[in-house]
Amino acid sequence: MSDTRQTGKVVYPLAYVYLVSLLSSLSGQTNCVQIADYWKNNRPALESIFEDFPKQDISHDTVRRLLMLIDPDQFQSFYSKQVKPLLHQFTSRVVAVDGQAVRASKNSTQKNGKYILTFYDTDNGIALGQKLIGERHNEITYAADMVEGLDLRGSIVTADALHTQEKFAAKLIEQGADYCLAVKQNQKTLYYDIQLCFVDRLETRTLEIEKIELGHGRIETRRISVSPGNTLKADHLKKWIGLDEGTIIKATTEIVDKTTGQISSLDRYFICSLNWFNTHIAEQCARSVRRHWGIENDLHYVLDVDFFQDRTQCKNANYLQNRTLLHKWALGVIRQAQKEEENNTGKTAKSVKRYMAQFNAPSIALDALTRIIG
Structure with missing residues (x-):
């Protein structure tokens, strides 16, 4: 330096x-x-x-x-040279992408503070790279640009709906990675078409796995449904590289409060370039969806609580x-x-x-x- x-x-x-x-x-x-x-x-x-x-x-x-x-x-x-020896090449390691606000850095134009966009290897527990961005919506362009400077070969990159962009997905495929991207109503047509695929009674290829966890006074059931990507219309397959041989995912979380008996349920949808014919494809998709939360729980939370990053005035x-x-x-x-x-x-x-x-x-x-x- x-x-x-x-x-x-x-x-x-x-x-x-x-x-x-x-x-x-x-x-x-x-x-x-x-x-x-x-x-x-x-x-x-x-x-x-x-x-x-x-x-x-x-x-x-x-x-x-x-x-x-x-x-x-x-x-x-x-930094990249120093952490490279720490990166063990897990099979299909999950790399999560998300932005974090440093709230103490806020000013009159940035009320939530400056954002740091991070690529986080959830399996190794290592941040691969970061970028300071201005406003939160700028994450979209920065994420695609950052892909070229990182070694993501063989990894599954996960991101929230903000990054469900064709350019970002194409960059990941170009760099030898797969994607698992959340789909919400910011992609209305895609969102509703995926919903329809999972209620189509003629579609018999859907795979499902379910896991039940007890703790914190509640019963949590997580159900993953996976269908081939070519279930979608041709218009979508042309836009999203890798989706024609990939998968679409429906993740359902149902929570029962053991004290009150109250039941809450949430459905989330994803597009994924993991090949439909992969062995244990449903388990791979479930792991990708679940591991994305590692960037919030294992990185952002720890940085704010143990390293007081949220209080960095700058x-x-x-x-x-x-x-x-x-x-x-x-x-x-x-x-x-x-x-x-x-x-x-x-x-x-x-x-x-x-x-x-x-x-x-x-x-x-x-x-x-x-x-x-x-």
Whole structure:
């Protein structure tokens, strides 16, 4: 990563500023004041590990200035190289796409705050890439553009109805991925035609699987119905590449409140390029639909609750992108540490918060980085 400062005046090398920022994020201390405090409190330990570590403390203003200095595209490229060793090539890994508002960054023109669009590998627990976008509707164009810079070969990319766009689907197929895209009434004709396909009594090829879960005082039944994509009219098949040999999906969720007995039900519809003749196609589709929620539950929620991302007050776009990417990097390392623990012990791993407390010691955090990233 290039440093535009005058070499003779550099007191704090970028490499150490970003390393300490990452170590601080790993311990749950994410804002500039906390990063500066982490530097001060752990400087003796860092000096013992790195001979050329700066011999003086850093101010939070300097941390902020240096996090603003780096070009986000360079940092994204660096990030991608670091997380690549962490990506295990699961068969048909599910990559979820969604935007997240950083609400504390809101202003008079963006009342919900700036949005970060993320591609998230739900199987590996790693964010593959992100992009800062202006208004929420701009996600549509950014998502298709981001596909070209990511290695999505062999994956199933899921997204909500906002991204059910022909250009996005075509880009995914072009890059060797499959898609599973939600369909709502923003695609009225397609939405109603899929509904009709699942009530057509002459269609006998529909496959169904059902799963019942108990918990939180309710009984939840999830039913997945899958039909071949060529059930749809030819007009739709011409528009959506891969759908002629793919599938259409109806996902029904029925919830019974065990206390009141009240029943609620919701139907959702999807188009999917997974080949209808694949072995266990219904199970594949069910997994794709279910795994999409990983980006909300395992990424966005954790970033807001454990990394306080929703409270990031910022006007500078570079700073916001680099800070949020640091959070994702730290979370990715913790996720791999959790998997490593589960593989070694056969038991449920410690929580993210407990790992943060453990990584407060630089020597332990650096050992984990060396072991996990290499």
